Amino acid sequence: MRRFGRWLMDGVAILALGYLFLPIFVIVLYSFNKPAGKFNFVWKAFSLEAWRNPFAYEALYESMKLSLRVAALSTLVATVFGTFIALALTRYRFRGASAINLLLVLPLTTPEVVLGSSLLSLFLDLNARTGFSTIVIAHIMFSVSYVALTVRARIRGFDWTLEEAAMDLGAGPFRVFFKVTLPIIAPGIVAASMLAFALSLDDFIITLFNAGNRITYPLYVYGARRAAFPPQINVLATAILLASLLTLGATVLWQQRTLRQRGMSLAPRA
Incomplete structure (x- = not known):
């Protein structure tokens, strides 16, 4: 019974993590898609075209x-x-x-x-x-x-x-x-x-x-779902995600360095 409860908790945790991270994975994946039409909803072929020209749409850039x-x-x-x-x-x-x-x-x-x-x-x-x-x-x-x-x-x-x-x-x-x-x-x-x-x-x-x-960018994304949803939207979303992760990592390293320096300054001298 205890083993079943542990499996159940592990399963719920996996489902929760999948619910959180699967949409992010899809956004990143479809930034490399080359859609057949105006909407980037169906996978067609791998391409770096959207990454080479992320601001192909002036309205998206603005x-x-x-x-x-x-x-x-x-x-x-x-x-x-x-x-x-x-x-x-x-x-x-x-x-x-x-x-x-x-x-x-x-x-x-x-x-x-x-x-x-x-x-x-x-x-x-x-x-x-x-x-x-x-x-x-x-x-x-x-x-x-x-x-x-x-x-x-x-x-x-x-x-x-x-x-x-x-x-x-x-x-x-x-x-x-x-x-x-x-x-x-x-x-x-x-x-x-x-x-x-x-x-x-x-x-x-x-x-x-x-x-x-x-x-703004969220308003553009909302309107694009009816007119045209190019992969550049996914590219910019992925770029924001990467920038957030890099900023978070840099902040954590800076805080750890500050704590180490403060600990060294408070350490008793021989």
Whole structure:
């Protein structure tokens, strides 16, 4: 009976992993396909043609460029705001902190269709023209919450006496922040910014409400399923996957190197 239970758990785990990774495998595989028509849904022949010319479709190139611009700008702003919000909530006690905590969790628990439609109503009331700026504002709105909560989890284990020791040695507030606080919480900030960038690049529903006539990469992919679905879509998706894996690997190596250096600096000298 115990052996059957173990086999059952192994089978469920294999099915779950297959459910997660099989679509990714198909995307990568079909980036090397040479479809007979406009739709890259049926395997025909192996080809590197799409990889040689990934931006053969100008609309696809423009949508990817727009998505990268939106993700970069929204991530930068959300990382700055979210980091300082996390520092304020963790370090200081002030009236309204509970309300801010609630507001941070709200975008994570509210359905995206509600967030997108609410923002669209706000922009319409303000007579704001939907486009690049409204997409960026919408992405900053939900990215700040992820950044603040991720960085706050890192700061909770911070030893504030290190700042006091640095101040006792004559360092000013800015020097203390950049020389003591920032290097310690940097891994959390990097992880939060990577998460915010990925969420912005991937977002569809909120962007659909607030994009106006601008088309991001997810919107292009959604529309391409009815007109033409070239293998270049799979190529760009595979390139994003590879870039994410390389960035994640580089971040892990950097964190391990930082921990080793910190351990060596704390080791007693003979």
